[in-house]
Amino acid sequence: MSNLSVPNLAAAGPVIEFERRILDSVPEIEHWFRQQWQEHTPPFYCSVDLRNAGFKLAPVDTNLFPGGFNNLAEDALACAVQAAQVAVERTCPDARKLVIVPERHSRNVYYLMNVARLQRILSSAGLEVRIGSVSEEITAATTISLPGGQSLCVEPLVRNGRRVGVADFDPCVVLLNNDLSAGMPQILRDIDPAQTLLPPPHAGWSVRRKSQHFACYDEVAAEFARLVQVDPWLINPLFAHCGEVDFRNPGGNDCLVSQVEQLLAQIREKYRILDLQQKPFVIVKADAGTYGMGVMTVHDAAEVANLNRKQRNKMAVVKEGLEVTEVIIQEGVPSYETVEHGVAEPVVYMIDRYVVGGFYRVHPNRGVDENLNAPGMHFVPLAFHCSCNLPDRGAAPGSSALNRFYVYGVIGRLALLAAALELERGDPASAAAPSAAAGAAGAGAPAQAG
């Protein structure tokens, strides 16, 4: 595998130095992760979007309901199965039966292939796995044909007392692959505590906030940067948060305008110190939500001050028609990686605390400073299979795909650890819940403003 081609990365200098430092510290890094996982519990699964600017390599989005398992290389599956076995042993060792609850609007064939792949991984890990949908359209067991001769049987999720399942199948575990943007469906509320719900309800987007995740990531990145002795900014996008915006009302985003201004000034200063010639930008996104909706690239605060009606409407709602009232403003990390001449960003997949693979999200028609999670993107599992744990310490810096992917796996796991902290602190059952992460600001970012 060491002769894998390395995707093209322009302006790679500082990241290559960073890669060298990571490779020199593999035992310290892995030891540190082992310690962290003794204290914190990783989510059942997770995917992390990374951006590699050459001068900076950082996570920009952490998904607790990953929907792209179908994009993992076939070679990665054995590792995924092994990791799923660990996750099951840790979470629910007595489990025999599991129901996956997919996204409600699940006619997208790629998404259904993801569900089928997940079913295969978990079945191979030794569970009986069925698919229970909360969609009103699924009123009886429905078999859907998928490319490659596969098929997927989706059944209606049914409630029986305080337990849920599908017909004649009472699972020990209910695995959500539905990000709960619209809140916890009635059928899943207040279920028998003996029926394990994974991830926990507060991982859903009706509760979760990106700004809380990145506040946790600030802590993780700071500690990790101390360990490997780098500037934490190298791996951490600055961010700020606005708790009350109203995109429908012309004066409703004053907070946003001033936060964008301050954040751009901070980035500009950082670029000046490091003598970077790039033009700084920020990404404005809904603080809750997914699917790349409600995302905007901003180079100048004036752009936000003068949003036209179309832009306002685009930002005002995300998935399931939810109104956006909170936004996160995140330092833009340009992506200088290209795959097949398209701008590419790596997506790292994890089950339990293990990197099980990843792929490149590639968008041939988007710029280096744009969100790639948009129609027209495609996925390239190529050369990014189950190899994130095989650093090649003998290879020349920057020349080895194994090494670049190992580093991506490390950054992915840092975001995973942040998600663990976030879930711990957001746990309604935990005493520390209400305010632990709330109010924290980005790494040197302006304090949170309402």
Place this chain on the structure above:
Amino acid sequence: MSNLSVPNLAAAGPVIEFERRILDSVPEIEHWFRQQWQEHTPPFYCSVDLRNAGFKLAPVDTNLFPGGFNNLAEDALACAVQAAQVAVERTCPDARKLVIVPERHSRNVYYLMNVARLQRILSSAGLEVRIGSVSEEITAATTISLPGGQSLCVEPLVRNGRRVGVADFDPCVVLLNNDLSAGMPQILRDIDPAQTLLPPPHAGWSVRRKSQHFACYDEVAAEFARLVQVDPWLINPLFAHCGEVDFRNPGGNDCLVSQVEQLLAQIREKYRILDLQQKPFVIVKADAGTYGMGVMTVHDAAEVANLNRKQRNKMAVVKEGLEVTEVIIQEGVPSYETVEHGVAEPVVYMIDRYVVGGFYRVHPNRGVDENLNAPGMHFVPLAFHCSCNLPDRGAAPGSSALNRFYVYGVIGRLALLAAALELERGDPASAAAPSAAAGAAGAGAPAQAG
């Protein structure tokens, strides 16, 4: 991976039925293994030799110091690293440094490649790994060039008070890849209990007995056979044991002659009931020892009664010149698998409780009823990589390499579980140690005779 070719297997009928039964029971089997691993601790690593007769599929040897990691496919490494991470987390989560103690006579380049591969797996899992030899020939750090541009640095193992290590390197873990045939080397005796020795000293061949392992395997196979509702004989070779033989003295093996006679009679009866036309045979081997030395195929008790001097001498000593005084007589399982026209037997590799790969041991000049672990053998990792955990339940019975390898992984794990029981019961620190496994006879085999 599902289009892997399946190695040729003559007379496969009953095993295909067995494969179907295993595949139908994947959730029960994996659930059962999870329960077992909650109660029993797997050895750090293990390899198991299997023989597939078509009518019977059984482990015939379980090695707690596996020496063929170099034969695993490169593709299998990521899973091996992940499994090693689990093993380290469970055994010694605080470990940073590890020393591998290789075989003393380690000029065999393939064996050294095994050590280098093990070093790579454990380094990738996040440990600093060095090689500390107990050989008198290694008096200073020695770098040995290996094929493919690799090299291996072997250093003398040094003792410092009650701790061992290599120069300026005090490891948390000492991993034995030396089967201790000659007993525990002085330098490793009575070391600081804070320094973890893996596997434990009583896993060495100066303590371990094959007959104790297979007595434990009897129990495991019986329970598993109940679970999947098959005759335990399908997966379990009958055996007997002689505790005091003297190959140098013509009358010294009367016990052996009578045990061979009884065991052959038992096999003949089993073959008669199942209407098998094969000629029964047994394998006589040293009860302690490895490397395929002191192994003999016997079709008739007269062969043992009338050993000539050359045969006596061959059986009388094994590795490190040790005298053989105890033997195990094991039902011979013919191998009807062939790879590249050579008789082949699968070898399954495990780290912690995970199958991490395997290969075929192929001997083009040996018969279906002979030990293949002999000069002239070669290894074919081909088509047997990290896929023992991906059963393809949709494939036609007998047509899928994934399914055959999944079954091999199950049988390998049964032997692994037997090794866990064996080490538990043999633990000098445990109260149950002295007699728990001793004295047990094979599944229906004649009682042990002195």
